[in-house]
Amino acid sequence: MNWTTEAEQRLKEVPFFVRPAVRRKIEKLAGEAGLEQVDGTFYDQAKASFGQS
Secondary structure (H helix, E strand, O other), X not given: OEEOHHHHXXXXXXXXXXXXXXXXXXXXXXXXXXXXXXXXXXXXXXXXXXXXO
């Protein structure tokens, strides 16, 4: 799964010890949505869907 630079930067705001799990969860949601790339907008939507702002 490709990530835009913007989405990668936002992912870096997540604590390092949970970052791999967050990445996997967002990539799973993107795949289910039929996306080939995670961008900043989708990242925000995905993060909000599991209770994060």
